Amino acid sequence: MSDSKNKKHVFLDRFQFYWRNIIDALKGSEIDYTNAHLNQAIILLSVPMVLEMAMESIFVLVDVFWVARIGTDAVAAVGLTDASISLIYAVSHGLAMAVTAVVARRIGEKDPAGAGRNAAQAIWLGIVASIPGFLVGIFMPEKILMWMGASPEVIETGAGFTAWLLGGNVVIVLLFLNNGIFRGAGDAAIAMRALWIANGCNIVLDPCLIFGIGPFPELGVTGAAVATTIGRGVGVLYQFYIFWRGNSRIHIRAQDWRIHFDIIWNMIRVSVGGILQLLIATSSWIILMRLVADFGSSALAGYTIALRVIIFTILPAWGIANAAATLVGQNLGAKNPGRAEQAVWRTGLFNCVFLVAVSLVFIIFPRPIIQFFTTDAAVIAYAVDALRYISYGYAFYAYGMVFVQAFNGAGDTYTPTAINFFCYWLFQIPFAYALAQWLELNAQGVFISITVAEIILTVVSYYIFKLGRWKLKQV
Numbered sequence: 001m002s003d004s005k006n007k008k009h010v011f012l013d014r015f016q017f018y019w020r021n022i023i024d025a026l027k028g029s030e031i032d033y034t035n036a037h038l039n040q041a042i043i044l045l046s047v048p049m050v051l052e053m054a055m056e057s058i059f060v061l062v063d064v065f066w067v068a069r070i071g072t073d074a075v076a077a078v079g080l081t082d083a084s085i086s087l088i089y090a091v092s093h094g095l096a097m098a099v100t101a102v103v104a105r106r107i108g109e110k111d112p113a114g115a116g117r118n119a120a121q122a123i124w125l126g127i128v129a130s131i132p133g134f135l136v137g138i139f140m141p142e143k144i145l146m147w148m149g150a151s152p153e154v155i156e157t158g159a160g161f162t163a164w165l166l167g168g169n170v171v172i173v174l175l176f177l178n179n180g181i182f183r184g185a186g187d188a189a190i191a192m193r194a195l196w197i198a199n200g201c202n203i204v205l206d207p208c209l210i211f212g213i214g215p216f217p218e219l220g221v222t223g224a225a226v227a228t229t230i231g232r233g234v235g236v237l238y239q240f241y242i243f244w245r246g247n248s249r250i251h252i253r254a255q256d257w258r259i260h261f262d263i264i265w266n267m268i269r270v271s272v273g274g275i276l277q278l279l280i281a282t283s284s285w286i287i288l289m290r291l292v293a294d295f296g297s298s299a300l301a302g303y304t305i306a307l308r309v310i311i312f313t314i315l316p317a318w319g320i321a322n323a324a325a326t327l328v329g330q331n332l333g334a335k336n337p338g339r340a341e342q343a344v345w346r347t348g349l350f351n352c353v354f355l356v357a358v359s360l361v362f363i364i365f366p367r368p369i370i371q372f373f374t375t376d377a378a379v380i381a382y383a384v385d386a387l388r389y390i391s392y393g394y395a396f397y398a399y400g401m402v403f404v405q406a407f408n409g410a411g412d413t414y415t416p417t418a419i420n421f422f423c424y425w426l427f428q429i430p431f432a433y434a435l436a437q438w439l440e441l442n443a444q445g446v447f448i449s450i451t452v453a454e455i456i457l458t459v460v461s462y463y464i465f466k467l468g469r470w471k472l473k474q475v
Contacts, residue, residue, distance in 0.1 A: 018043065021039075028048070028187065030186075033045070033186055042350060045183075046347070046350065048189040049191070049320065051196075051319070052194075053317075055196045055199045058199065058203070063224050063308075069211075076158075076304065078158065080145055081165060081225075083282075085165050087133075088173065091278075092129075092174075094272075094276070095122060095129065095177045095274070095275070096179065097274035097413055100181070100325055100408070102122075102270060102475050103185050104330045104333065106118060107185055112249070115250055116250060116256045119243070121260055122177060123177065123178070125264060125267055125271070127173075134169060134170065137165065137169065138166075142162075145158055145159060148290065161224060161225040164228075165228065171233045171235075175195070179191035182242075182249075183326055202231030205226075211223075270411050271413070272413075273417050276417045277417040281424055283425075284428055288428075291432055291433060292446050295443045298376065298379050302370075302381065302382025303446075303447075305373050306386035317397070318405075320350055320351045320354065321401040321402045324402050324405045327340065328406050329411070332471065340410075340471070341471070347402050348399045351402055352398035358391075359392070359394035367380065367384050389448050390450050393451035399461075399462065403461035406465065410475075411473045412469070423454075423457040432446045435449055
């Protein structure tokens with residue numbers, strides 16, 4: 001009898017511990033991430049990061065939900081634009097990786113003024129980096145879609161969508177870069193609120209601007225891009241308000257905006273690895289999208305819908321993995337590499353439990369999920385196959401993304417770049433082409449190649465992580 005009471009007591013204590021920390025995470029409570037209990041640190045960082053990414057996931061699904069009401073060509077246009085604009089995401093996330101690592105290291109060293117200076121220089125870098133995308137979006141959106149293999153109908157439908165997203169890419173870059181600053185400082189709750197504000201605006205504006213509800217103009221698929229750009233712009237304004245207000249963990253003072261070329265060069269040095277690793281991954285995604293496009297608009301639309309559903313769960317998983325980046329950066333700054341490594345293993349376990357549970361749902365019930373977005377039988381068939389095949393590797397993805405974020409959090413952005421080069425360019429692309437064309441598995445061959453490549457990436461990352469050279473990186 002006493003044993004059952006003790007077990008009940010332990011269960012209640014653990015429940016109260018986790019529940020109390022979840023509430024603190026949502027409030028943005030401050031702790032020292034270099035000394036707190038690891039489970040508490042992971043919860044306080046990962047809960048707002050998961051919710052931040054969950055809102056981004058909802059935004060992704062809402063976009064395709066409304067656009068699918070226009071037609072298959074509209075969905076195909078969104079898919080091709082997403083693939084092309086992924087280069088912008090690569091730059092913004094690469095810069096965010098660098099600033100997260102540098103800010104986390106300065107915070108771990110108890111140098112908040114240095115963190116603010118580095119943050120300001122990263123923002124200047126982000127603004128400059130957005131200029132090429134702006135020029136491409138303004139002057140050649142039709143050519144971008146044509147190079148991606150779009151049909152004339154898809155180009156006519158989606159050119160405005162492409163122009164708006166690329167032309168307004170500065171808000172994409174700044175939104176994710178600024179959130180990288182907040183995450184590095186341990187202000188994950190502020191990053192969550194910024195993305196919720198941005199995507200909340202988009203969700204409200206999406207149907208209004210697509211279909212011309214009330215006083216809004218009917219812009220079709222272009223309306224989705226207008227809504228996204230406005231929403232993200234509002235989120236960026238909120239972020240700058242927080243930087244200016246100065247009562248968060250990171251404060252950018254007026255003098256911090258003065259150009260410091262040595263800091264900018266260090267930021268470029270660290271961010272190049274992050275940008276390259278994402279460019280390699282996203283360019284591989286673009287090529288895979290191009291391979292799928294060879295099998296028609298139904299295959300492309302099905303793949304696009306499946307990817308949106310997958311992103312719905314992968315983004316929250318990246319939120320958990322991002323906790324590892326902050327903990328590694330701050331604990332290395334505090335000269336505690338053993339605790340940094342322990343944080344990675346603990347975060348990987350949390351992530352694996354989450355993604356395995358999701359994968360079971362996707363493998364067992366793919367059709368009802370896809371039917372929520374489309375009733376086209378051909379599109380459903382491709383989307384179901386894509387969702388099921390890619391979900392088979394979720395347990396590996398969970399640890400793979402945590403290892404990658406651990407390297408990035410340490411400032412070792414070049415190791416994941418080399419891993420991505422091997423796994424995506426040297427393996428995934430040729431393997432996908434061989435399965436799709438030579439073995440005549442068509443689009444399904446591309447879907448299978450994604451899972452196999454991600455499993456190999458996780459195994460290679462595990463081996464290199466165990467070597468421990470990332471602990472010696474200086475940023």
